[in-house]
Amino acid sequence: MNAPLTMDRLVALxxxxxxxxxxxxxxxxxANAWDYGPLGVELKNRIKQLWWQAFVQRSRLNVGVDCAILxxxxxxxxSGHVSSFSDPLIDCRECRxxxxxxxxxxxxxxxxxxxxxxxxxxxxxxxxYIAGHEIACPKCGARDYTPIRHFNMMFRTYQxxxxxxxxxxxxxxxxxxxxxxxxxxxxxxxxxxxxxxIAQIGKSFRNEITPGNxxxxxxxxxxxxxxxxxxxxxxxxxxxxxREFCYNFLLALGLPARDVRFRDHTPEELSFYSxxxxxxxxxxxxxxxxxxxxxxxxDYDLGRHIEHSRQDLSYFDPATNEKYIPYVVEPSLxxxxxxxxxxxxxxxxxxxxxxxxxxxxxFRPALAPVQIAVLPLSAKLSDEAAAVADLLSHxxxxxxxxxxxxxxxxRRQDEIGTPWCVTYDFDSREDHxxxxxxxxxxxxxxxxxxxxxxxxxxxxxxxxxxPALPTAAGAVEDGE
RNA sequence: GCAGGUGUAGUUCAAUGGUAGAACAUCAGCCUUCCAAGCUGACCACGUGGGUUCGAUUCCCAUCACCUGCUCCA
Numbered sequence: 368m369n370a371p372l373t374m375d376r377l378v379a380l381x382x383x384x385x386x387x388x389x390x391x392x393x394x395x396x397x398a399n400a401w402d403y404g405p406l407g408v409e410l411k412n413r414i415k416q417l418w419w420q421a422f423v424q425r426s427r428l429n430v431g432v433d434c435a436i437l438x439x440x441x442x443x444x445x446s447g448h449v450s451s452f453s454d455p456l457i458d459c460r461e462c463r464x465x466x467x468x469x470x471x472x473x474x475x476x477x478x479x480x481x482x483x484x485x486x487x488x489x490x491x492x493x494x495x496y497i498a499g500h501e502i503a504c505p506k507c508g509a510r511d512y513t514p515i516r517h518f519n520m521m522f523r524t525y526q527x528x529x530x531x532x533x534x535x536x537x538x539x540x541x542x543x544x545x546x547x548x549x550x551x552x553x554x555x556x557x558x559x560x561x562x563x564x565i566a567q568i569g570k571s572f573r574n575e576i577t578p579g580n581x582x583x584x585x586x587x588x589x590x591x592x593x594x595x596x597x598x599x600x601x602x603x604x605x606x607x608x609x610r611e612f613c614y615n616f617l618l619a620l621g622l623p624a625r626d627v628r629f630r631d632h633t634p635e636e637l638s639f640y641s642x643x644x645x646x647x648x649x650x651x652x653x654x655x656x657x658x659x660x661x662x663x664x665x666d667y668d669l670g671r672h673i674e675h676s677r678q679d680l681s682y683f684d685p686a687t688n689e690k691y692i693p694y695v696v697e698p699s700l701x702x703x704x705x706x707x708x709x710x711x712x713x714x715x716x717x718x719x720x721x722x723x724x725x726x727x728x729x730f731r732p733a734l735a736p737v738q739i740a741v742l743p744l745s746a747k748l749s750d751e752a753a754a755v756a757d758l759l760s761h762x763x764x765x766x767x768x769x770x771x772x773x774x775x776x777x778r779r780q781d782e783i784g785t786p787w788c789v790t791y792d793f794d795s796r797e798d799h800x801x802x803x804x805x806x807x808x809x810x811x812x813x814x815x816x817x818x819x820x821x822x823x824x825x826x827x828x829x830x831x832x833x834p835a836l837p838t839a840a841g842a843v844e845d846g847e
Numbered sequence: 848g849c850a851g852g853u854g855u856a857g858u859u860c861a862a863u864g865g866u867a868g869a870a871c872a873u874c875a876g877c878c879u880u881c882c883a884a885g886c887u888g889a890c891c892a893c894g895u896g897g898g899u900u901c902g903a904u905u906c907c908c909a910u911c912a913c914c915u916g917c918u919c920c921a
Contacts, residue, residue, distance in 0.1 A: 383858075383872085389913085396912060448921080456918075458848080466918065520920085541921065575920065584920075640921085660921080699921085723883080745880055770874085774882035781882095790881070802881080809882070 372652045372714050378581050380726070381710065384783050386410065386736075387582060399578035399585050406783055409736035409764065411589075411706050414620065415568050417733065417829050418591045418700070421616055422566050425833075429564035429593060430557055434545025436570060437526065440536055442544050445675035446668065447640070448521060448537075455493055458513040459504040466505075468493045468515050475502045490515040522572045522586075538572035543697060545569075546594040547668045550693075551680055554596075561682055561693055562605065564595035568702065580653050582703045589702035596693035598684065599666065602642070604837035606663045609698045610645055611834040613659050617647060619831035620705065621731040622712045626650040630657075640667035649708040658708055659700045666692040709734060713784055728784030729807060733829035737785040738763040742776050744792040752791035755801060755816060759789070763823065781806055786826075789819070 381387040386407035390400030403411055423431045443449045455468040472493065476483055488496075494515055496502075503510050522538040539545065546565045553565055568591045578584045597605050610629070617627055632644040647659035669680045669692050683690045713728040732738065739759055743752035749769045756767040766785070768776050773790070780788050788804040790811070795801055802811040803822065814822050 379858075394912085398913075446921090456848085458918095470918090543921085573920080578920095579915090644921095657920090662921080697921095719882090721882095725882085742881095747880095772882085772884070773880070774884080776883090777881080778883050792881075804881085811881080 372711060374581055374652045377652060377711060377714060380714070380782070381407070381581075386710065400587065401582050401585065406736040407706070410709065410730075410734060411702060413734045413736070414705050414709065415589075415591065415702055417620070418616070418702075418705075419566070419568065420829070421612075421619075421831060422564075422591075422593055426564075428562065429566050429595070430553060430559070431566045432546060432549055432553065433569060434542065434549065434567060436539050436572075437536055438539060438544065438548070441675060442548060442672075443521065443537055443540075445671045446544050446547075447671065448540055449519070455490060455515045457493075457497075457515050459509055459511065468497065471502060471505075472496055472500075474505070475500065520573045520575065522574055540573045541571050541699075542567045542569045542590045542592045543594060543668070543699070546592070547672055547695075548676075550594075550596065550669060551678070554682070560686075561684065562595065562597035562601065564593045566591075566593045568592075580651070580656070582707050583651065583653075583656055585703065590699060591702050591705075592697065592699045594668075595696040595698070596682075597696065599691055599694045601837065602663050602665065602694040602696055605696045606643060606645075606661065608834055608837050609696055610661050613647055613661060613698050613700070615831045615834070617649070617658065617705075617708075619731075619829065620709050620712075620734065621729070622649060622708055626712065628655070630655075640664055649704075649712075651707065651711055656704070658704045659698060661696070661698045664695040664697050666694055668695055669693060725778060725781055727781045727806065730784040730786070731829070732786040732827045735784050735786050735827075736764070737766045737780070737783055738787075738827060739823070740766045740768060740776070740780045740785045740788045742767075742773060742780075742788055742790050743769045744773055744790055746770075748791050748793070748795070751795065755789060755791055755819070758816070759819065759823070762820065763827070777804065777809075787823075 378387075382389070384406060385404035388402045388404050389396040390402050391397045392402075419431065423429050440449075457466050457468045457471065459466070468490075469488070472483075475481075483496075494512075497512065498510075501510055504512075521540050523535055524538065525534045526536045527534045546567055549565070553559065554563075557563075569589065570587060571590050572587050575584055575586055578586055582588075593609070595605055595609060614627065614629070618624060626649055628648050628650075630646045630648050632641075632646070637644055642663040642665050644660060644662040646657040647661070648655045649658045672678070673680050673692070681690050681692050709730070710728070713730045715727045715729055717725045717727055719725055730736075741752055741756035741759065743749050746769045752769065753767060756765050759765045766780075768779070770776070777788060784806070786806050788806070790802045790804060792802065795816075798815075799817070800813045800815050801819065802813050803819075804811045
């Protein structure tokens, strides 16, 4: 192997080849905003399609929705985002360090063996506590703080023409709530019995204090979420099921098993609503980072919406004649993070026999933005080669390129991860065959043009092992 | 938001108080015809705004943007 991949090189390749550009580029950019280019949108779309295929089309358990980004602000009160999706920030006037007030107190308490939870305290109480206990700045020792300011991570905007608080609404910070508020609609209109899931792909917005690492953490991002509703008590079995399902999906995307790991949240770091959470992490060039969060949310979300909307969102189970609030298992994946992981995993710099290095993106064929490149050996063969490209472009995304030397064109295709190059040469006129070059081995195979379509059939398929359905506790209804 | 750093072709780097040069890349032509070949040519840059100066890409100030770190990450 060569030197480890750095983010710099990955970003450079992404820009250079048209996967991802800096947002608002000609105006000097906008921090941490990125635009997907021609190849990037293909790759991202394929990831999303494969996810949809695995979680919705091929699954008898799940259905899909596509909900509005703008929602009634009461949704975010119910979900807890208005009150707890914000942090009480406090600055030391002396050394200008910034802290979360509750953490500052928590650390001080731990150090002085004081047991005192301050979660949910109002600002005044936090400020009073800090002042009363003479908690000093851990960095410089000063006790001169600014007042607490709240930083809510939801983007705010106004609906309608007046900018008063009555018209203030939020851009959704997660796609999940659109699913929860539609639980009853979907359950009724599709006549679903539990267990079943509702999937959604869509943009979410969070005003992160510290975005960074290319497209890993941005303020606008795309989520692929499943909310899986099940009978209370069956949730641990379903949690395990989706855990394994998601892991299999990541490996099927081409992430090597050695670079993927589970990380269970410790009790302290668990969100207040969650019984258990596991992250699936990938070893990015900058270190391990969360790609997928799988959370057992119990009945928290539906319960909150029942409380706030005063609508009955409980489920009547005809099998047991019981009425209950479904429990929810939520596997939630970042599309942009999946994209970054796939790109990083595919990136390879290979040293050839002649000492030259070759940059190759070793995408799984099902993910490759360009599936087949058709290249005439010489520009004199362009017309005949173009006919071959037309033949294939009916079924595949094909790039035709007749410029410059053939070797250079192969390398260009390697660098964007095209799995196969079809080359029309001077013999092709006589024998009506072309060569098919394999991206990874660089080996060529001579194939009759008439057999080309058949030769490619099945080579772009996507397969992943699906775990056995949980059988415990009557978890699965068969024969849907 | 704070601290530090950086701004010159698409990229990586030069030089200079008298408005910039190369390599690679890109494009075109010739040649070649299976793995980034060669030759010729073309295109393309001093982030923005002030100040000092006869003259600023160069010095000063401001601003903007980006990078790194910290706080944060449902």
